[in-house]
Amino acid sequence: MKAEIITIGDEILIGQIVDTNSQWLGQRLNEIGVSVYQITSIQDDKEHIVKAVEEAEQNADIVIMTGGLGPTKDDITKLTLAEYFDDKLTYHEEVEHHIKHLFGRIKYKFTDMDLQQAMLPAKATILKNHLGTASGMWFERNKKVFISLPGVPNEMKGLISGEVLPKLREKFHLPFIMHKTLHTYGLGESRVAERLTDFENDLPDIIKLAYLPSYGRVRLRLTTRGTEEASLKLKLDEKVEQLKLLVKDIYVGEEENTSIERTLNELLSDSKQTLSLAESCTGGNISRMITSIPGASNFLKGALVAYSAAVKTNLLGVEEELINKHSVVSKEVAIEMALRCQKLFATDYAVSTTGNAGPSTDETDKMVGVVFIGIASPSGVYAEEFFFGKPRDKVIERASVKALELLRKEILKNSVNSLPD
Numbered sequence: 001m002k003a004e005i006i007t008i009g010d011e012i013l014i015g016q017i018v019d020t021n022s023q024w025l026g027q028r029l030n031e032i033g034v035s036v037y038q039i040t041s042i043q044d045d046k047e048h049i050v051k052a053v054e055e056a057e058q059n060a061d062i063v064i065m066t067g068g069l070g071p072t073k074d075d076i077t078k079l080t081l082a083e084y085f086d087d088k089l090t091y092h093e094e095v096e097h098h099i100k101h102l103f104g105r106i107k108y109k110f111t112d113m114d115l116q117q118a119m120l121p122a123k124a125t126i127l128k129n130h131l132g133t134a135s136g137m138w139f140e141r142n143k144k145v146f147i148s149l150p151g152v153p154n155e156m157k158g159l160i161s162g163e164v165l166p167k168l169r170e171k172f173h174l175p176f177i178m179h180k181t182l183h184t185y186g187l188g189e190s191r192v193a194e195r196l197t198d199f200e201n202d203l204p205d206i207i208k209l210a211y212l213p214s215y216g217r218v219r220l221r222l223t224t225r226g227t228e229e230a231s232l233k234l235k236l237d238e239k240v241e242q243l244k245l246l247v248k249d250i251y252v253g254e255e256e257n258t259s260i261e262r263t264l265n266e267l268l269s270d271s272k273q274t275l276s277l278a279e280s281c282t283g284g285n286i287s288r289m290i291t292s293i294p295g296a297s298n299f300l301k302g303a304l305v306a307y308s309a310a311v312k313t314n315l316l317g318v319e320e321e322l323i324n325k326h327s328v329v330s331k332e333v334a335i336e337m338a339l340r341c342q343k344l345f346a347t348d349y350a351v352s353t354t355g356n357a358g359p360s361t362d363e364t365d366k367m368v369g370v371v372f373i374g375i376a377s378p379s380g381v382y383a384e385e386f387f388f389g390k391p392r393d394k395v396i397e398r399a400s401v402k403a404l405e406l407l408r409k410e411i412l413k414n415s416v417n418s419l420p421d
Contacts, residue, residue, distance in 0.1 A: 090119065282403070373386065
């Protein structure tokens with residue numbers, strides 16, 4: 001069962017807003033066994049809408065459109081679809097009452113323009129939008145389904161969850177699609193793929209492996225589909241366990257809600273140990289990553305963005321002579337930053353970063369992309385040098401992920417060493 005998603009609106013094409021609707025829609029459709037064949041973004045233009053729907057009708061069983069359902073003249077999707085299905089707009093009294101009820105709650109005046117939202121195609125099944133004024137529309141032709149939804153994300157999501165998905169399940173006999181995603185850190189995509197060559201070649205036809213790389217990490221997604229849920233789950237779980245053994249040294253966790261930030265949160269919270277951060281070239285990005293997970297206050301005692309040499313000396317206490325001797329971008333300074341941060345915040349662990357994110361080198365002898373990461377722990381302190389290339393955002397992101405990776409390894413190493421003989 002295939003679906004095509006069409007997002008309508010000039011604001012998407014000119015980059016004024018980011019199309020998060022398609023991502024969310026794709027996930028929800030996948031959960032009920034519907035594969036997304038294609039995602040298309042088009043102008044709010046009659047010819048473009050007709051062309052996109054015609055092509056989607058040839059490609060997919062289900063066509064879902066979002067956007068273009070407002071009451072103003074530039075929103076023409078409703079009228080265009082009425083013409084496409086040889087239909088006409090008719091008045092729906094229940095929709096007018098719904099809009100007036102919404103407006104009444106916020107003391108908003110109902111106008112003739114708002115009344116246009118009650119004019120809808122006669123052949124469409126109307127999907128009630130409990131969160132807004134633009135109704136959803138469900139058309140059927142030649143055993144195919146066409147769904148038009150408002151582009152406002154919370155309204156679209158409400159209609160998908162409350163109206164669309166239940167109706168799709170009722171209408172179609174849908175297969176089961178299952179995914180398992182493993183998160184790895186510290187090894188590039190090509191190296192991981194080389195390690196998994198035999199595993200991938202031995203996979204049965206019903207299971208596919210996908211590599212999803214990003215800065216400093218690679219997600220490994222196993223996918224299977226079919227009609228026998230129990231059998232599919234058994235085979236998928238078997239392959240997941242095999243895969244875990246092959247990547248056990250770089251494996252962090254399973255599924256989309258697992259990240260190295262979340263893993264560190266659990267490790268530090270469970271061990272009741274504390275963390276502090278002294279960031280220079282990463283500019284607070286590690287702090288952002290750590291605090292994006294609820295519960296970070298259990299272990300993160302403080303963070304300092306020591307961006308200038310003056311802050312490193314005056315607030316952290318790094319000796320000026322050390323900076324003059326080795327330069328601010330050096331292993332020696334990274335080590336001292338980590339130690340001083342650990343002492344300043346009285347924590348078990350401390351992480352420091354210092355480097356050249358670019359575009360200039362700020363009068364250091366290290367090239368753009370060089371970063372030193374320091375780790376202070378109960379068992380000692382060390383720093384490592386890395387080269388992360390260009391551009392600036394890549395350096396910052398890769399350095400941040402690598403710092404968390406090194407911290408995780410240090411915590412695990414110390415926890416093993418602390419076990420009784």
